[in-house]
Amino acid sequence: MIRYRSNPLTVRRLTRFDASMLHKWLNDPEVLRYYGGRDRAHTPEMVQEHFYPEEDQLYRCILEYEGQPIGYIQFYLLEAEGLNYFGLDESEGTRIFGTDQFIGEPTYWNRGIGKQLMSSMLRYLEEEHQASRVVMDPQAWNERAIACYEKSGFRKVKLLPEQEWHEGEKRDCWLMEWRAGAAIL
Template sequence: MIAKSEDSSVGIRKLQPEDAGLLEKWLSDPEVLEYYEGRDRPHDAELVQRHFYENDDEVYAYIIQYKEVDIGYIQYYAVKSDEAEEMGLSILRGELVYGMDQFIGEVSFWNCGIGTKLLHLMVRYLTSECGVDRIIMDPQTWNQRAIHVYEKAGFRKVNLLPNHEWHEGTYRDCWLMEYSLPKTRESHVT
C-alpha cells in the first residue's frame, strides 16, 4: 500500500500485471465507459496491455482500494511544458505540476463519498510525499458529478478547453481544474 486516507478506508497500491483482468472488466462496462474512455472504446486484453502496461511515458499507475477491495484505477504524471501550454497553463521555473486521471470501476461503489476521500488522499500524498506544487485534471464539462467531487476536494476551474477530448465520436469541451498549494494559489493561466 502506497498511501491511505485519514480513516484508512481508501488506499492506493501499485498497478501489477495481474490487475489486467480488473482493468479489462472495468473498461468493458458501459456504465464506466460512459465517463472514462467512451462506450465506443471497450478494452479487451490487448488494449489493456497497450494502454496500461506498454506505456513508455512517466505515468505512475495505481489501483484504488476501498476497505481492501480493488475498486478502481488512478494515475498521475508530471505535466510537460508543451502540454501545459496547449491548455493555457504556465509553469513557473522550478514548479512541479502533475496531472491526474482516475475512475471507480466498481459501479456499486459510486456515490458513496469514496471519490472525495480519494482526492484528499492524493492531494496530501502528491504535495507532501512527491513535492508537487499544483495538480491538474481535465474533466469533460458535462460530467457535473466528477466536477462537484473535484471542487469539494479543493480543485477549481481555471480554463475552458474547447474540443479538448475525443469521446464517443465527437470532441468534447473540458474544464482545466487545478489544485494549488497556498504559496502558488494565484492561477498562472494565460
C-alpha cells in the same frame, strides 16, 4: 513502490495481475460512459498498450476500498508536452502534476469515495512529491465528477473547447486545478 493508505482507502502501484480487472472495468458501459466512451471498450491488447507501456512516466495505481480493488488513478509530473496540452505556461510552476482517475465498480459510486480519494491524493502529492499544483480536465458535461473535485479543493480555471474525443465527437473539458497551501477538504 507506491502504497498510500487513508482508511479505508489504499492506493497501490498497478501490477500485471490487475490487467483482467482493468479489462472488466473498461468493458462496463456504465464506466465507459464517463471514462473513454462506450464506443471504446478495451480488448486485452488495448489494456496492455494503454496501461502497461514499456517506457512510462506515469504513476499508475489501483484504488482499494477496505481491501477490495474498486478503481484506478494515475498521476504524473507535467513536462513541456503536458503543460502545452493543458494550455499552461512553463513559468507557472515547477511541480505541476496531472491526474486521471475512475471508480470501476459502480456500486461504489455516490458514496463520497471519490472526494476521499482526491483529498488524500492531494495530501500525498504535496507531502511526498512537493506538488505545487495539481490539474485535471474532466469533460464539462460530467457534473458529478466536477462537483466531487470541487469538494476536494479543485477549482475551475478555464474551459478547454473540444479538448477530448468521446463517443464520436470532440467534447469541451474544464481545466481544474488545486494549489499547494489551499485547504484540502
